[in-house]
Amino acid sequence: MGFIMKQKLIWLLAIIFISGCTTMSKESCQTQDWQLYASQKFVNSPASFSSINSMAHEACKEHGISPNLDELKAGYIAGVKSYCTQRNVWESTLKGEDVVVNYCPASVRANLQKVLISAKDVYKLEQLEQEIIEKQNSINTLQHEMYRIESDLQAKYASRAPQHEIDVLIASLNSKRAEILNAQNDLSQKHLKAGQMRRRANKYQKYND
Structure with missing residues (x-):
């Protein structure tokens, strides 16, 4: 694999990683319906609760805002019921x-x-x-x-x-x-x-x- 191809691959992997760990704005973190967030996350791309919970926390980490855990759990359950x-x-x-x-x-x-x-x-x-x-x-x-x-x-x-x-x-x-x-x-x-x-x-x- 040539140098240019390696560089393109690195950039592609970086884009994929960033898209999977999207950072939300401070306002979005403050107003986010975490129940809906977890439900949609599961329906769109089924994953474990710990994974979706980690994504939610990572999205608002830099703003010092923690998602509502109860809402996340309720949304996750709703997503599972809808999808499964x-x-x-x-x-x-x-x-x-x-x-x-x-x-x-x-x-x-x-x-x-x-x-x-x-x-x-x-x-x-x-x-x-x-x-x-x-x-x-x-x-x-x-x-x-x-x-x-x-x-x-x-x-x-x-x-x-x-x-x-x-x-x-x-x-x-x-x-x-x-x-x-x-x-x-x-x-x-x-x-x-x-x-x-x-x-x-x-x-x-x-x-x-």
Whole structure:
């Protein structure tokens, strides 16, 4: 790694560290709703209470202001209740969000993990189904191009065109047929994988609390 790349990496890490330890203004520290703060922190990026508590204290440390611990605890509990539900885990995962259940209560964590795995399967299946549609559209386009080449080749034969012109079209036609065959094989693999995923994922199951 060159010197310039190392410097860029150092700056990037510094920016990430600073963004994770944002310092609040004195006025914000004085007026902050710490219950809302803790709740939003957990919902946006699940973490332990000690971690969120440390972030809150660090944000106002230079102003000599300490966050209200009771409000932080109440907000943390509210955030956990809002985030650690089957519905939220299911719907957020289907949106492609990175869901973490490690900090949810032990009493529901195992069940939420099952929901998370199932939702990920459904999400991947939906992505794969979209890939199948796009691949089929691509094959349709390739086939139209092949038909055009075949038509041009027939016209060359009919007009007794020079052999080198015919050879060029034959090579192009063979290349296009090979491209279509590869695309069709890829499509078959995607269909096979989708079938396996459908059997594994209960696509129509909805999780509600």
